[in-house]
Amino acid sequence: MLNLKKLHHIAIICSDYERSKKFYIEVLGFTIVQEVYREERASYKLDLALNDQYLIELFSFPDPPPRPTRPEATGLRHIAFEVTDVAAAIQQLQAKNITVEPFRVDEYTGKKFTFFADPDGLPIELYEI
Known part of the structure; x- marks a missing residue:
């Protein structure tokens, strides 16, 4: 048994970083814990919290492939x-x-x-x- 304590975070890759950042902050009410630009990956990593609980890592990558996301698709x-x-x-x-x-x-x-x-x-x- 792994003795898991709780969910630590959810990682999300977005296609338009600024649009998704605005959505998660202005629409859903998340706050920024930390934002870094990783030059070697040409990627942002935005750590977001809800009610002071760290929950989401929002990533940007150059040209990420689309993924089926309907509720009945395989995966999340x-x-x-x-x-x-x-x-x-x-x-x-x-x-x-x-x-x-x-x-x-x-x-x-x-x-x-x-x-x-x-x-x-x-x-x-x-x-x-």
């Missing part, structure tokens, strides 16, 4: 964040011109949830707690 299905009010979160995202699916209800828990996408189409879920 989506990332999910807890919210207290899905309907209010949907309204806030729509006010920023973010397309959001209508909320659904989890058949097992009775909780509301919805999906939207980051600038590269990575599915993001909001799950009401």
